[in-house]
Amino acid sequence: MNSFFRKLLWLTQRRDKQAELHRELQFHLEEEAEERQERGLAENEARWAARREFGNVPLVEEATRDEWGWTRLEQLARDAAFGLRQIRRNPAFSAIAIATFALGIGGITAMFSAFDAVLIRPLPYADADRLVMIWDDMGKTDVTSRYQPTPAEWIEWRRLNTVFTDLATSQPSEATLSGDGEPEQVPARKVTWTFWSVLGVQPMLGRVFTEDEDNKSVRVIVISHGLWQLRFGSSPSIVGRKILLNDEHYEVIGVMPRGFYFLPSREIDIWMPASFPPWLRMNFTWHDAQIVAGLKPGLTLERARQSMAALSLEVTAKDFRGPHSVILAPLREEIAGKTQTALMLLLCASVALLLIACVNLANLLLSRGAVRGREVAVRAALGAGRGRLVAQFLTESLVLAGFGTITGLALAVPAMRFLETLVPDAMAVRLALDWRVLGFSTGAAIAATLIFGLAPALRGSRLSPQDGLREAGRSTAGARSHWFQHSLIIIETALAVVLLTCGGLLLQTFEHLRNTDLGIRSERLLTFETPLFRYKDFDRRVAFVNAELESIRAIPGVAHAGAISRIPLTVTDQATFYLLAGQSGDSIPKQVALFRVVTRDYFPTIGARLREGRFFEISDRRSESPVAIVNETFADRNFLGRSPLGAQLKFGQLDKEGYWYTIVGVVKEIRERGVTEELKPTIYLLHEQTDQWSTKGAQPSGIVVRIAVEPASIVSAVRQAIWSVDKNQPVWRVQTLEEIVDRQLSTPTQSTALLTAFAVLALLLASVGLYGVLSYAVTHRTNEIGVRMALGATSGGILLSFGKRGLALTLTGLAIGLVLAAFAARSMTALLYGFRPDYLPTVTVVSLILLAVAALACFVPARRASRVDPVIALRNE
Amino acid sequence: MNRTAPSRVEFLQGTLDLLILRTLLAGPTHGHAIAKHIQLTSEELLQVETGSLYPALHRLEARGWIAASWELSNKGKRARFYRLTRLGRKKLVAERSKWEAFSRAMAMILNPADREAQ
Numbered sequence: 001m002n003s004f005f006r007k008l009l010w011l012t013q014r015r016d017k018q019a020e021l022h023r024e025l026q027f028h029l030e031e032e033a034e035e036r037q038e039r040g041l042a043e044n045e046a047r048w049a050a051r052r053e054f055g056n057v058p059l060v061e062e063a064t065r066d067e068w069g070w071t072r073l074e075q076l077a078r079d080a081a082f083g084l085r086q087i088r089r090n091p092a093f094s095a096i097a098i099a100t101f102a103l104g105i106g107g108i109t110a111m112f113s114a115f116d117a118v119l120i121r122p123l124p125y126a127d128a129d130r131l132v133m134i135w136d137d138m139g140k141t142d143v144t145s146r147y148q149p150t151p152a153e154w155i156e157w158r159r160l161n162t163v164f165t166d167l168a169t170s171q172p173s174e175a176t177l178s179g180d181g182e183p184e185q186v187p188a189r190k191v192t193w194t195f196w197s198v199l200g201v202q203p204m205l206g207r208v209f210t211e212d213e214d215n216k217s218v219r220v221i222v223i224s225h226g227l228w229q230l231r232f233g234s235s236p237s238i239v240g241r242k243i244l245l246n247d248e249h250y251e252v253i254g255v256m257p258r259g260f261y262f263l264p265s266r267e268i269d270i271w272m273p274a275s276f277p278p279w280l281r282m283n284f285t286w287h288d289a290q291i292v293a294g295l296k297p298g299l300t301l302e303r304a305r306q307s308m309a310a311l312s313l314e315v316t317a318k319d320f321r322g323p324h325s326v327i328l329a330p331l332r333e334e335i336a337g338k339t340q341t342a343l344m345l346l347l348c349a350s351v352a353l354l355l356i357a358c359v360n361l362a363n364l365l366l367s368r369g370a371v372r373g374r375e376v377a378v379r380a381a382l383g384a385g386r387g388r389l390v391a392q393f394l395t396e397s398l399v400l401a402g403f404g405t406i407t408g409l410a411l412a413v414p415a416m417r418f419l420e421t422l423v424p425d426a427m428a429v430r431l432a433l434d435w436r437v438l439g440f441s442t443g444a445a446i447a448a449t450l451i452f453g454l455a456p457a458l459r460g461s462r463l464s465p466q467d468g469l470r471e472a473g474r475s476t477a478g479a480r481s482h483w484f485q486h487s488l489i490i491i492e493t494a495l496a497v498v499l500l501t502c503g504g505l506l507l508q509t510f511e512h513l514r515n516t517d518l519g520i521r522s523e524r525l526l527t528f529e530t531p532l533f534r535y536k537d538f539d540r541r542v543a544f545v546n547a548e549l550e551s552i553r554a555i556p557g558v559a560h561a562g563a564i565s566r567i568p569l570t571v572t573d574q575a576t577f578y579l580l581a582g583q584s585g586d587s588i589p590k591q592v593a594l595f596r597v598v599t600r601d602y603f604p605t606i607g608a609r610l611r612e613g614r615f616f617e618i619s620d621r622r623s624e625s626p627v628a629i630v631n632e633t634f635a636d637r638n639f640l641g642r643s644p645l646g647a648q649l650k651f652g653q654l655d656k657e658g659y660w661y662t663i664v665g666v667v668k669e670i671r672e673r674g675v676t677e678e679l680k681p682t683i684y685l686l687h688e689q690t691d692q693w694s695t696k697g698a699q700p701s702g703i704v705v706r707i708a709v710e711p712a713s714i715v716s717a718v719r720q721a722i723w724s725v726d727k728n729q730p731v732w733r734v735q736t737l738e739e740i741v742d743r744q745l746s747t748p749t750q751s752t753a754l755l756t757a758f759a760v761l762a763l764l765l766a767s768v769g770l771y772g773v774l775s776y777a778v779t780h781r782t783n784e785i786g787v788r789m790a791l792g793a794t795s796g797g798i799l800l801s802f803g804k805r806g807l808a809l810t811l812t813g814l815a816i817g818l819v820l821a822a823f824a825a826r827s828m829t830a831l832l833y834g835f836r837p838d839y840l841p842t843v844t845v846v847s848l849i850l851l852a853v854a855a856l857a858c859f860v861p862a863r864r865a866s867r868v869d870p871v872i873a874l875r876n877e
Numbered sequence: 878m879n880r881t882a883p884s885r886v887e888f889l890q891g892t893l894d895l896l897i898l899r900t901l902l903a904g905p906t907h908g909h910a911i912a913k914h915i916q917l918t919s920e921e922l923l924q925v926e927t928g929s930l931y932p933a934l935h936r937l938e939a940r941g942w943i944a945a946s947w948e949l950s951n952k953g954k955r956a957r958f959y960r961l962t963r964l965g966r967k968k969l970v971a972e973r974s975k976w977e978a979f980s981r982a983m984a985m986i987l988n989p990a991d992r993e994a995q
Contacts, residue, residue, distance in 0.1 A: 010939075054927050067939055
């Protein structure tokens, strides 16, 4: 048994040991006395002599008892108990302190959990930090410089590169499950066999496909855990079963574990072999691949960038658009996207809030420390050393902080639910208060306690007993102690100004995004998708689309219905090169436009507006001289200052056989690529006139329905209407346009809401701090004010002198804060979505708000000071 | 005070522990006897304060170097007897050699003449 356990045992026998020790010392005394008696002293005298010799019995007992336990710990426990009594004794003070600390800790805990989940925690792939995504860098074209690479590039890069262990390609795919149950459309990806080894993932059941199966286009699939559970009832015999997918039989060979996800979405349910057809293997213009690669060990990203850029220029040398480079991005950045900046900003904001909370607490404790001057003086007089006093003060702070932390953690849990909407869509993450987060919060709480507890402890314990006792509770801190409290006020005011300014900028950006003209009337617009892969034949497809739209229009409550190849506001780029009549072929590589295939009713359905010309009409039929509608960006780029109506252009099929399309209308901008995305030149063409196009991507599978009723009430009627035309037609991604908008704005919405909340709390705490310091000063200078008034000072003068002091602090904090805010604003440009909010008005409004709140916080104590009755004030003397 | 003790020697840090252990080597005994033994053996040079003795005894007990039990003293009274444990014996040897090395070193420096005589 070692000493620790022996002491633990003794702790349980405390009372017995106490009696035992008493008897032991008693025995010593008796023994001593007897000895003296033997030497000839009288019994009484001997007893007294023994007593004198022995010294102070209780002191010896105490010194001995100290050996039984852990002296330091027991002191700590005593201080903690004292701290608890203090909390009970000053409930108002304690409630403010605990609430302040709880806000600080709660904020930082919730923010850290999100930050940790998105940016720190390892991604669910082996060696995830060495995974990079590769994009084509087509810097010279109109649509976007970052293109998805082509499968042909994957083949060449894989063959020639020297920097990657391996590369994997994934392509979009469509999968309709039928056979048993309702036809169901599920998200799927076509991936190369290297996908699994590059990511370093294993299936939970079965196996993944091999190089051989990929090359030979064997019909095998790997399914997600979710699909396995929902559609196949977690059947263990799923592996080896044949299922009907896109009307073909596929064998399920593996099930991925629950947590597995990969870009572009966590919702992918089926992975099938990419099995590139021969024509795709040589095609360097088919940009639909997503390539992920594992860096070789020991290689830096920069080295890989250089090597791959050179390789890409070489591989694409023969591309008619000219050679292009590549962009390499770490996988983590790809997944986190814009939320990375938002999370960093919010984490900084929560740190600032915690600091403000600390400053406030320090001020509160300093004020109280001064009030407790007398208690401290008594303790010091009774022999408590400086270290002992500091320890006591810090322990009391820790007790407060403990309560604050627990309350804060309780606040953090609901905040985490809210923050989950900030986690990137691609990630399957649920925020939780786990050990990592708890550890972080505890660390933050302890650090914060030291920050806010140390200054008051050092200051409070500095008192010399004589001074403290002499002044007997009157103002104990001299004038020179004020500068410290004042600088604390300035710090927290400055931090609050920074948060308010950033919040103001985000708020403006958010307003701007909210009011963005979508080019669409978004209310009561239902959207969904009807994959058309089963209608490969052009005529049959046109007939089906017209028939399904007809039957939808027949539903009561439906005003309009139309179809488009991509539901608007979805970020997928679907682009084409084009050539204007009269241009030489050289200009083709630089001219890229988005294209959308629509039905005649599409524009009226979404409520689009024309700048000039007309929409598609009944008279526009299948013909060799088709028509096109372009957007304003397209018109401005190519026909600046003149009308594009009547101009002719070619796209898709650029050779001699390709039709010339005549522009008949210019439509006002429709945010095809998403609310926050840049506008691009766009060409719209009529479904009936796309017989020259390869089927892929040119199918109007996205349906938009304008309704007069609540969207939810009509969904099943729409499904039935479509199934009445084709009972095997899957219908999926049913959502209203407003839902799409809300989802796209969720990052700006959440980050704006959070930052604004932090800013308001910061303002509140700062003004509480200002109020606290001033009212403390008033309380402590009551005597002085009394004297001044007795000597003729007016109450207005007193009010002014206190008001000035508060105002001076506020203005200093404001000035420092505005300088810091300018720096902070620069770091958050990514969150402004290209929008340039007005800095000056923001700063003005922030300053006014701060001054107004500060004036209120100053006025209340200053007024109290001005109302001091000199008679009463001096009577206290 | 009518004590006529010669000039006393202050205890060096930790030496009391060693003296207690050495005293108990002779056999188990109680606190008072330990104090008396140290006092007498040192020819009254060392006076053991009760305020140091009992904390030291309990500290050694907590460390497991000595153990305590209630026994009858030779006058037939119940007293708390301390005895060396096996760990205590080992520690005594170690502490003692440490102390001897220390005192030898002290002697060498303080009495260089002795050394030259050797």
